[in-house]
Amino acid sequence: LLSEIAKQIPITRPVQKTFWSIVIYCTFNALVKGYGEFGKKCSNEGRALMQLDFQQLIAKLEQLIDFMPIPHKAYVENYIKAYYLPESSMESWILQHRVSNIYCFIKVFVIDLKIKEYTTNQIITLLNVATHISKKARTRIINALEE
Numbered sequence: 001l002l003s004e005i006a007k008q009i010p011i012t013r014p015v016q017k018t019f020w021s022i023v024i025y026c027t028f029n030a031l032v033k034g035y036g037e038f039g040k041k042c043s044n045e046g047r048a049l050m051q052l053d054f055q056q057l058i059a060k061l062e063q064l065i066d067f068m069p070i071p072h073k074a075y076v077e078n079y080i081k082a083y084y085l086p087e088s089s090m091e092s093w094i095l096q097h098r099v100s101n102i103y104c105f106i107k108v109f110v111i112d113l114k115i116k117e118y119t120t121n122q123i124i125t126l127l128n129v130a131t132h133i134s135k136k137a138r139t140r141i142i143n144a145l146e147e
Contacts, residue, residue, distance in 0.1 A: 042129040
């Protein structure tokens with residue numbers, strides 16, 4: 001679609017890349033949010049379907065855009081992989097990937113359009129749907145996040 005518009009109105013390659021980067025960011029952010037909000041628990045089969053859905057989305061994006069690699073791909077991949085982390089590793093992963101909502105907004109849209117972190121709500125959602133995390137650990141981590 002953007003290439004069709006570019007035939008009528010000149011759009012530079014950097015502008016096209018920025019446009020696609022923002023569209024992909026919004027799509028991937030909605031995907032990460034949706035993975036947690038629409039299921040009460042997440043089974044191994046559910047995680048496999050998440051990965052399959054994401055691979056299909058990447059394949060379609062590769063057909064639509066003419067630059068590689070797909071930006072922000074690791075953002076979704078890391079979130080899906082977090083479902084597989086054992087309880088003992090989950091807390092350190094959270095500490096490594098947590099960011100405040102305001103900082104995330106500034107980092108994503110103003111500085112460099114690279115997503116490396118997850119909001120507190122996204123992490124809490126991850127904890128709430130991960131069936132292998134004990135209720136005690138989940139409660140302890142969520143309480144620490146909300147402080």
